[in-house]
Structure formats: structure tokens, C-alpha cells
Amino acid sequence: MSADETAKPKRRPNAWRNWSGGVTETSTLVAGPTSETAVKALVIGASGSGLKIKSVGSGHSFNDIATTEGLRLHFDDYRGLVSVNPDTNVATFRAGTKLHELPKLLGPYNLALANQGDIDAQTIAGAISTGTHGTGLGFSGLAEMVKSLRMVLADGSIVYCDERTHPDLFEFARLGLGALGVVLEVGIQCVPAFRVAASEDALPMDEVVESFIERARSNDHVEFFWFPHADSALVKTNRRLAPGEEPDESFAPQTALAKFVDEEVVQNWAHQLVASLGSVVPGVVPKINQFSASLMGRRHYVDDSHGVFVSQRRVRFNEMEYAVPLEDGPEVVREIQQLIDANDWNVSFPIEVRCAGADEVPLSTAYQRESMYISVHQYVREPHLEFFGAVEEVLQAAAGRPHWGKLHTLRHDELRELYPRFDDFVALRNDVDPNRVFANQYLTRTLGE
Structure with missing residues (x-):
């Protein structure tokens, strides 16, 4: 097949929705290129026809960052490991490679990601582009782990960039x-x-909030989940083992059965039942959450890093997450607790709290400040606007920065105040995409026209 044939957009069902089902759109054209030559041809052709272009990954963003009415590019057939540098341990992947594919691809080289979040369905390109992260003050999000990029710009040029080549880009x-x-x-x-x-x-819960910063500073990775209306929280603390190190006997290897029971039976099947019941009979949510919290117990185990960091999420929900300055975080969590109690909301999903060290990625939510991440969720069949809106006011008052791939209402004028290099990003955008080939409604709201 020639490059021109590969590059030709194939008509296929153009309706698309994100993972939660909260965002839908229909594009004019859809294409799944299998080579960089094809991407180049598609970009030149679409932009010349006045079509906006947007790449879409796995649809795990909760907002409309991936939508377009023009040409939607997916990279389902542009995946895999390109190379591994044995001297630097830098692994290069094609854009459509899913995070859950990385352990198998890196296994022969005895390599792993230094850290990652609890969902691994995203593509590598989508994950870095929206600021995906895990937890741990000694670690950053995926974006700061990036050492090189290969890209197609709005004029169709193919550019390789790293710290020495096109460093600004x-x-x-x-x-x-x-x-x-x-x-x-x-x-x-x-x-x-x-x-x-x-x-x-x-x-x-009171103890967990009070001690969170101390726990974060004294452990490799820590996070907690609190079911609103319950008095306790589930605290997850992870310690990285040195090569050859064996933990004490209380940490047994995680069996397939134990993993199945925890992830599928407890986290998914039971949670689906609870969330579905709560959506029909909201008044039972507080009692159900209290019962769910009472079932949370002590569990110690050992596994490969991805086996610990990642959990399966099959129950659909909407999510909003903000990063607030670490030292202010505990007080912000308390304010959210008080807000839920004062409004008598029935919130069936837990609030998740994580942390990250300061980094130097200009649009990172942790840019130049240690951060506490506070996430609120709501089952897809339950209304979330009032709850999220009120919580968002608390998070914004604490100088919170919203996760780029999750629900938030901030616009470019407000975001400019939160990111010291926001205008530098916009200036670069003006240089590389002056005609806004890659624009959509989300980018217009967050970055301006």
C-alpha cells in the first residue's frame, strides 16, 4: 500500500464519546494513520481544507479536550516500542501505545516506569498531554519523565525535539x-x-488528614480514599524494594485470587451495585458508605510496581481533580468534608487524595510547588454539577490548579494567574499553529482564541 493510500481518510462511524459517556461529538472525518508520512499528509490535507484536527487516545479525559468537528485522528494501529537506549534507559514508544502495554514491552529490558497512576488504559501520548500522574513527593507526573518527542506540526513538518534540539518546543x-x-x-x-x-x-479520617503530610514525607508513595459520611479512610502506603530485598513475612506475594477479589469483587462488582442503588435511592448512600468503610481492612502484599500502582476501574464515573499547595491541602480536605455535611449531599464515590513533588514542566499542575491532589467523583447516573461546583469554589480559593483532563470550569484568564509561564506557552502556540489547526472549544476556553 502506498503512502498516499495509507494517508487517505477512511470513512467509519464518526460518532465518538469519552469513557464516562459524558462527552460526545461527531467529526467530519476519522482516520487511523499507520505511519508518520500518513499523519503528515492528513495534517496538510485537512488544514488546507479548513478542517480542524484533533488526536484522540482512549477517551479517558472527562472533559472535551479531545473533541473536534473536523478530522479526528486515532492511533489504534500506531503502537509499540520503537527503541530502548541501554545506556540511558530511555524507551521510545509510538503515540498510540497504551500504558497497560508497557510492562510487557519493557519486560525484556528489565525496565519499568518510575511511577504511574491507578488507571493504565490511556495512550502514552494522551497521558503526557493531559498531565497524568501517580502519587509520591519524590516523583513527578509522566510529562517530566519525557526525554524526547517526535511530532507533526500544523504546517506538516515532522520535528524531533529534546533538551538540545528545538528545546522550546x-x-x-x-x-x-x-x-x-x-x-x-x-x-x-x-x-x-x-x-x-x-x-x-x-x-x-481525622487522623489520616492530620498526618498526611508527615506520611507523604516519610514514605515513597501514599494516598487515601474517603467515603463521604464515613469516619474512616483507606490509606495506601507503598514502599519500593531495593534489588534483591525481601520484605518481612507479613508481606506475602499477591495471589491472582486475592487480586481478583479485591479489584473485581470489591472495587468493581460491589461498587457498581452500591452506586446503582444510590442513584435510585439517594437516601441510602450514607448508610452504604459507612458499611463499605467498615469492610475496609488491613492488607499487606508484594507485587511488581505496575501490579501495585494500577487498579481496574470498570464502574463509570465523572471526576474533577485539583492540585493545591501541599501544606494547605489538609485544611482544604476539611473544608470539603464540612461542605458535604452542611449540604447533606449523598456522595456514593470516595474522595481520593494523592501528592506529587514540584516539577519544571510549565503547564504541570505541580509546576514549582509540592502539591496535594484532591479528586472528587460521582457515579455517571448521579447528578454532579452542584456538588462539583461547590467543591470547585473551595479548591479555587486555595489556588488550586485543575487537572487538564478532568472536569473544571476555569478559563484562560483565570488559568493565566495560576501558571507563571502560561503566556510563554500561548506565544509558542502562536508560532507553531498560528491558524489554530489543532484548536477546539476546550482549547479556546483554556488558552484563548
């Missing part, structure tokens, strides 16, 4: 919101594969 495109070009390949700094000793404990 590289600096911003690591977390570029899809506004600067189409990402073709991502070079990620990996680390030698490692195991993790994982602890899960149910503790009094």
Missing part, C-alpha cells in the same frame, strides 16, 4: 494539551524494574 510539548502538534513518538525515562511492598489500612 520540547519544554512545552511534554504537556501540550494537543495544542502544539500531533505527537508521533514519546521517549520516556524508565528505571530498572522494581517490586513494591504495599500496605492498605483503614484508619480514622
Whole structure:
């Protein structure tokens, strides 16, 4: 098949929706290129016809960052490992590679990601472009692990960039919101594969909030989940094991059965039942949450890093997440607790709290400040606007920065106040995409015309 044939957009069902089902759109054309030559031809052809272009990954963003009425590019057939540098441990992947594919691809090289979030369905390009992260003050989000990018710009040029080649583009495109070009390949700094000793404990919520910063500073990774209306929270604390290190006997290897029971039976089947019941009979939510919290118990186990960091999420929900300054975080959590109690809301999904170290990625939510991430969720069949709106006011008052791929209402004038290099990003966008080939409604709201 010739490059021209490969590049020709194939007509297929053009309706698209995100994972939660809260965002839908219908594009004029859909294409799944299999080579960079095809992407180049598609960009030149679409932009010449006046069509806007947007790349879409797995649809795991909760807002409309991936929508377009023009040409939608998916990279389902542009995946896999390109290369591994044995001297630097930098692994380069094609844009459509899913995070859950990385352990198998990196296994022969005994490498792993240094850190990651609890969902691994995203594409590597989508994950870095929206600021995906895990937890741990000694670690950053995926974007700061990026060491190189290969991209197609609005004029159709194919550009490789890193810290020495096109450094300005590289600096911003690591977390570029899809506004600067189409990402073709991502070079990620990996680390030698490692195991993790994982602890899960149910503790009094007041104690968890009060001690969170101390826990974060004294452990590799820590996060907690609190079911509103309950007095306790589930605290997850993970310690990275040194090569050859064996934990004490209380940490047993995680069996397939134990993992199935925890992830499928408890986290998915039971949670689906609880959320569905709560959507029909909201008044039972507080009692159900209290019962769910009472079931949370002590669990210690050992597994490979991705086996600990990642959990399956099959129950559909909407989510909003903000990063607030770490030291202010506990008080912000208390304010949200008080807000829920004062409004008598029935919130069936837990509030999740994580943390990250300061980084130097200009549009990172953790840019130059240690951060506490506070996420609120609501089952897809339950209304969320009033709850999210009120919580968002609390988070904004704390100088919170919204996750780029999750629900928020901030516009460019407000975001400019939160990001010291916001105008530098916009200026670069003006240079590389002056005609806004990659624009959509989300980018217009967040970055301006």
C-alpha cells in the first residue's frame, strides 16, 4: 500500500464519546494513520481544507479536550516500542501505545516506569498531554519523565525535539494539551524494574488528614480514599524494594485470587451495585458508605510496581481533580468534608487524595510547588454539577490548579494567574499553529482564541 493510500481518510462511524459517556461529538472525518508520512499528509490535507484536527487516545479525559468537528485522528494501529537506549534507559514508544502495554514491552529490558497512576488504559501520548500522574513527593507526573518527542506540526513538518534540539518546543510539548502538534513518538525515562511492598489500612479520617503530610514525607508513595459520611479512610502506603530485598513475612506475594477479589469483587462488582442503588435511592448512600468503610481492612502484599500502582476501574464515573499547595491541602480536605455535611449531599464515590513533588514542566499542575491532589467523583447516573461546583469554589480559593483532563470550569484568564509561564506557552502556540489547526472549544476556553 502506498503512502498516499495509507494517508487517505477512511470513512467509519464518526460518532465518538469519552469513557464516562459524558462527552460526545461527531467529526467530519476519522482516520487511523499507520505511519508518520500518513499523519503528515492528513495534517496538510485537512488544514488546507479548513478542517480542524484533533488526536484522540482512549477517551479517558472527562472533559472535551479531545473533541473536534473536523478530522479526528486515532492511533489504534500506531503502537509499540520503537527503541530502548541501554545506556540511558530511555524507551521510545509510538503515540498510540497504551500504558497497560508497557510492562510487557519493557519486560525484556528489565525496565519499568518510575511511577504511574491507578488507571493504565490511556495512550502514552494522551497521558503526557493531559498531565497524568501517580502519587509520591519524590516523583513527578509522566510529562517530566519525557526525554524526547517526535511530532507533526500544523504546517506538516515532522520535528524531533529534546533538551538540545528545538528545546522550546520540547519544554512545552511534554504537556501540550494537543495544542502544539500531533505527537508521533514519546521517549520516556524508565528505571530498572522494581517490586513494591504495599500496605492498605483503614484508619480514622481525622487522623489520616492530620498526618498526611508527615506520611507523604516519610514514605515513597501514599494516598487515601474517603467515603463521604464515613469516619474512616483507606490509606495506601507503598514502599519500593531495593534489588534483591525481601520484605518481612507479613508481606506475602499477591495471589491472582486475592487480586481478583479485591479489584473485581470489591472495587468493581460491589461498587457498581452500591452506586446503582444510590442513584435510585439517594437516601441510602450514607448508610452504604459507612458499611463499605467498615469492610475496609488491613492488607499487606508484594507485587511488581505496575501490579501495585494500577487498579481496574470498570464502574463509570465523572471526576474533577485539583492540585493545591501541599501544606494547605489538609485544611482544604476539611473544608470539603464540612461542605458535604452542611449540604447533606449523598456522595456514593470516595474522595481520593494523592501528592506529587514540584516539577519544571510549565503547564504541570505541580509546576514549582509540592502539591496535594484532591479528586472528587460521582457515579455517571448521579447528578454532579452542584456538588462539583461547590467543591470547585473551595479548591479555587486555595489556588488550586485543575487537572487538564478532568472536569473544571476555569478559563484562560483565570488559568493565566495560576501558571507563571502560561503566556510563554500561548506565544509558542502562536508560532507553531498560528491558524489554530489543532484548536477546539476546550482549547479556546483554556488558552484563548
